[in-house]
Amino acid sequence: MKTEKDASEKRFKNIILVSGLSVIFLLIAIFLTLTIASVPAIKTFGLGFFISKHWDPSLEKFGALPFLYGTLITSFLALIISIPFSIAISIFLGEYFKNGLLSTFLRSSTEVLAGIPSVIYGLWGLFLLMPVTRHIQTLLGLTPYGVGIFTASLILSIMIIPFSASIGREVVSLIPADLKEAAYSLGATRFEVIKNIIIPYARSGIIAGILLAFGRAIGETMAVTMLIGNSNFLPKSIFSPANTMASVIANEFAESTGIAASSLIYIGLVLFLVTTLVNIAGTYVIKKISLEASKEVT
């Protein structure tokens, strides 16, 4: 009896081990596939690929700088726009209205926001944000394209709010009640409690949420493609049309062959590495900050 149980234990352990290892295997396989497929482009363009700003399919000359730039600038802008909102939502849901109808409603609304397919965001952006941006551009005396970095960043910021807000809310609501009560008993106002207890304590969670949101913004494809204007040039202002790594792949891959396809995969490889780096940096920051935070509070 006992031996049979041991055997099944062992089998279970093996299955878990295989499942766990398969994730690593998949990650390596993706990396290798991308690398192998991008070899022709790496050989032809080398590292100059990231400095060259010319993307010319007819001459087969490819450089990824406009896309790298477009991806980073839209993601950062989106992050900056979304941070105040996501922190406010986390504090509101985690501190002010933990329960009740309004809280449930707001919480499920943010969750639904996260679940909306990105093409819907794109369409909504086309019908609503584009005219708004166009109006702003007309007021500023710019060419009223309506699409471009600004519009794409706006839609991205809305798309990533749920990611940072849900983690933020989770952390804020986990803050021990005795800490807050202690502050109140010392005569602190609610704002002081938020400023001196909640934000420092929840900092690592909030930052984790923001990094997750950043990762999402970097990889977002469909909504950005619809709103960024897909112009393969370095943008001159935040209202210029631009392009991102994910959208150029989505746009051009289906009909490209040879060195063009290889260059797109090369961009894919870079996108893969950038997201991996963001993740690694994120984990590192979270670890460091949570150590500091625990020191500060205790």
Added chain:
Amino acid sequence: MFNWFMKFGFFVCIMMVCLFGFNVYAAEGELIGAGATFPQPLYSKMFDIYFQQSKIKINYQGIGSGGGINQLIKKTVDFAGTDAYMTEKELKEAGSSVLHIPTCLGAVVVTYNLPGNPKLKLTPDVISDIFLGKVKKWNDPKIQSINKDVKLPDLGITVVRRADGSGTTYIFSEYLTKVSKEWKEKMGTGKSLNWPEGFIGQKGNPGISGYIKQTQGAIGYVELLYALQNNMAFASIKNKSGNFIEPTPKTVSNAAKIKIPADTNVSLTDTDAKDGYPISSFTWLIFYKEQNYGGRTKQRAEALAKLLLWIVTDGQRYVEPLQYSPLPKEASDIAQKIVKSMTYNGKQILN
């Protein structure tokens, strides 16, 4: 329990190998095709009717012309659809001889959004200048002088082009390469081009038309079919014979009323036909001439040949109701001849 798991896992593995490892053809009585998305709605309609008549099921996936050609070369489909004639290189890659038959015609129209959406006339030079970014205002004398009866507004031109690689861009740029020397030098012909700065890229016909509809002063190019379905304004274009031709399924068909070579490898852009719309093109179905390959049965080859023959003959009556342009008689005759040249073990399949 875990034993069962493992057995199940093994079973799944076997299934995967079966699905992806070998070249498995679908059941007899089902033909597979893939390729161009432009004629897909028409093919769906045709294949549906053909199924009702002959009980032969046809599965066509719109994966793009390039994808279709690849699938045919890899021999994973019975036939493929393409908007561009296969290149020398692709034909060589295919190994044995591949045949093309035109199934219908498509056209690219220049569409715009102006106050009141007047009917505009455009010449090849003006189109080239606009899409090179040289003419920047709607009331530019170059446009105004050919549209004397229209009061053009003092409005900037926003050019929208396809962001994705596309057969539409290919046909449009092929036309401009033929009619404009400057275009030929600066832009050339291709599925995606190095467009001037400041143009907006949008994905697919829906992306272009969506943007134009919302942007006063915008100009772009889409499939005729798409413009008709969405009630968009489009321009009449001056053809080689000097006539301004409004694109309609009829004038697009007219573009094919020229001498068509026996392999149908002809470009219809800038057509010699007097009343033909100049940015028209065939769309083709492609398949191997010798049908005995990869373990195909004779039955299967016969089913394919019969289907192809039906498409270029009786099937043509479903073309116009869907706003595509049907083959002129001469083109249909040549297509029939090509289908009849298909062989199985070197023997003609249909007589």
